[in-house]
Amino acid sequence: MEAARSGDKAALDDLLRRNYDRLYALCRRMTGDPADAADACQEALIAIVRGLDGFDGRSAFGTWAYRVTANACLDELRRRRRRPEPGLPEGTAEPASPVDDFEASTIRADLDAALRSLPGDFRAAVVLRDVCGLSYDEISETLGIPPGTVRSRIARGRAALIPLLRPASGDRPEGKITRNPRPGPERPTST
Amino acid sequence: MSSHADFEALSAFLDGEAPEWAPHVGSCDACRAALEEMRAVQTMLAAPVEPVDPARRAEAIAAAIAAASPVAATSTPVQPDRLPPRADTRPAAATSRQPFRWLVPASVAALFVVVVGAVSLLSQGGRSSDELTTAGPALESADTPAGQSRSSATSAASGASLGEVPDAATLLARARPGLVAKDSAAPAAPGEVNRSLAGTGGAAVSSAGASAPGATPCEAQARAREPSLMQLVYFATATRQGVPAYVLGFSTGPPSGPVTLLLLAQDGCGVLLRVAGP
Numbered sequence: 096m097e098a099a100r101s102g103d104k105a106a107l108d109d110l111l112r113r114n115y116d117r118l119y120a121l122c123r124r125m126t127g128d129p130a131d132a133a134d135a136c137q138e139a140l141i142a143i144v145r146g147l148d149g150f151d152g153r154s155a156f157g158t159w160a161y162r163v164t165a166n167a168c169l170d171e172l173r174r175r176r177r178r179p180e181p182g183l184p185e186g187t188a189e190p191a192s193p194v195d196d197f198e199a200s201t202i203r204a205d206l207d208a209a210l211r212s213l214p215g216d217f218r219a220a221v222v223l224r225d226v227c228g229l230s231y232d233e234i235s236e237t238l239g240i241p242p243g244t245v246r247s248r249i250a251r252g253r254a255a256l257i258p259l260l261r262p263a264s265g266d267r268p269e270g271k272i273t274r275n276p277r278p279g280p281e282r283p284t285s286t
Numbered sequence: 287m288s289s290h291a292d293f294e295a296l297s298a299f300l301d302g303e304a305p306e307w308a309p310h311v312g313s314c315d316a317c318r319a320a321l322e323e324m325r326a327v328q329t330m331l332a333a334p335v336e337p338v339d340p341a342r343r344a345e346a347i348a349a350a351i352a353a354a355s356p357v358a359a360t361s362t363p364v365q366p367d368r369l370p371p372r373a374d375t376r377p378a379a380a381t382s383r384q385p386f387r388w389l390v391p392a393s394v395a396a397l398f399v400v401v402v403g404a405v406s407l408l409s410q411g412g413r414s415s416d417e418l419t420t421a422g423p424a425l426e427s428a429d430t431p432a433g434q435s436r437s438s439a440t441s442a443a444s445g446a447s448l449g450e451v452p453d454a455a456t457l458l459a460r461a462r463p464g465l466v467a468k469d470s471a472a473p474a475a476p477g478e479v480n481r482s483l484a485g486t487g488g489a490a491v492s493s494a495g496a497s498a499p500g501a502t503p504c505e506a507q508a509r510a511r512e513p514s515l516m517q518l519v520y521f522a523t524a525t526r527q528g529v530p531a532y533v534l535g536f537s538t539g540p541p542s543g544p545v546t547l548l549l550l551a552q553d554g555c556g557v558l559l560r561v562a563g564p
Contacts, residue, residue: 104351111347116338123335132335133342134454137558140350141527174453206330224301225331231303250297257323260330 096156100147107147111140114157117227118164124222125168125215127207131175139167154236161227162237165219172215209259213252220248221256291317300324345511349556353529448524448533454561457524457549461533464520465545504532507555508548514538519545526558538562 098106118139122132142163150159210218219238223229231249235242291299291307298304299311300321311317448460502521509515520535530552535545549559 107351108347111350112343115343115347119338119343120335124331129336130454133339133346134559137346137349138527140346141353141529144350144353145527171453174455210331222331225328231298231301246298246303247294249301250294253297253324253327254293256327260327261323 100150107144111143114160115140117157118160121161121164121222121227122168122171124210124226125165125218126171126175127211131171135168135171136164138170139164142167158229158233158237161223161229161233165223165237169215169219206260209256212259213255217248217252217255220245221252224249290314293320296320297324300328341511345557345560348554349551349558352551352554352556353527353558446522448522450528451524451526451531451533451549451559454559457533457547457559458561460524461520461522461535461547464522465535502532502534503552504548504550504555505534508534508536508550508557511557512536512546515546520547523552524549529553529558531558 096106096110099110115136119132119136122135122139123129126132126135139160143160146163150156210222213221216238220234223234223237224231229237231242231245234245234249238245240248291304291310295304295307296311296317299307307317311321448457451457451460502518505518515536515538517537518534519537520533522533524531524533526549531549532552532555534548534550536548538544538546544562547559547561548557550556551558
């Protein structure tokens, strides 16, 4: 790590090589597209290399690298927002016709499409938790939001994903658990 | 806790962040069913992504290392953890981006193109427009007829720019006029630049052969990396996150067919962007 910071290209190459796959996995789930993920990951690597001088080691390198990469992904998503993107129709929870049912089944099977339906900030929280395995505190640090907001975003992100990813023929449990089906404006959190 | 946990509490429980709900979940079928749904989604998300193309990974790492060199001399180290979250926590590369920063060099380049173009027009008198060498950058060719005035690849690199290129879509959009000109231009002699591209900062190179292989900066490295690249048909300069770069366009089939654009770091020729053009 110190060698990489001091400009040793071999050490830098080794550091990036060891971390590339997990950073790419974050980008892949965040962007939902291999090409966009590769672009975002490349942006992230450049930002990491340039930011190494400023990395003071108070957080783990992995957490810091995730933070830089998540920001690169959010930048990529903002850029992509200017381009046409297939979106999910509103109210996809209950298909209304056989055609809608077929389309909804296709959507359920498409993890990328389901993730793309989430606003970027919600997607980042869910992906950092379920793909990267970060704790709420680490996600809080990574995204620069309070832990209570992390908890809320993860829950609401999952609540939105479940109906999209549930097997079409699967039984729907008859629970009494209330959930907000689509992420909307956030409530203020006390933490 | 006899009442059901709400969804947020269950989600936190799944992540080990709300252990106080363990007694209730242990005795509640509805809550366990909801947890199972969440676990199923978690499993799907955690599934491995498709394997990364080793060549693309190597390129990305090489480009990042190449990008480090020019910044080391000019950037001021930042302390991400001491700054407010989000935008300010990013390292220097991300925070130093300024919208329209590319306009300054682009404006200079555009002015250069206009002035050189005017001089070129005056000096060449009766030549037809298709014979007219570019008002912007041109490529030096090994088989350029003696006596013809043509800029070298080096002067082309320093004289025109597509400006700051943040992503593949922008690269394609800015290079497109030059690529279209390439398609529509009449055949030119080997090494001739087909058409003036004032305003685009790029030069379409004759499909008849353009420069000798390796005559253009980073061309040899690009060809070594991708043997499938054919004719060099486009050349310009640009920057990405402030990193000076060359833009090389290669046909990958017939001369009028698709073009692959490569944005290559001037220092080391690492691939900063790759995009399939029209």
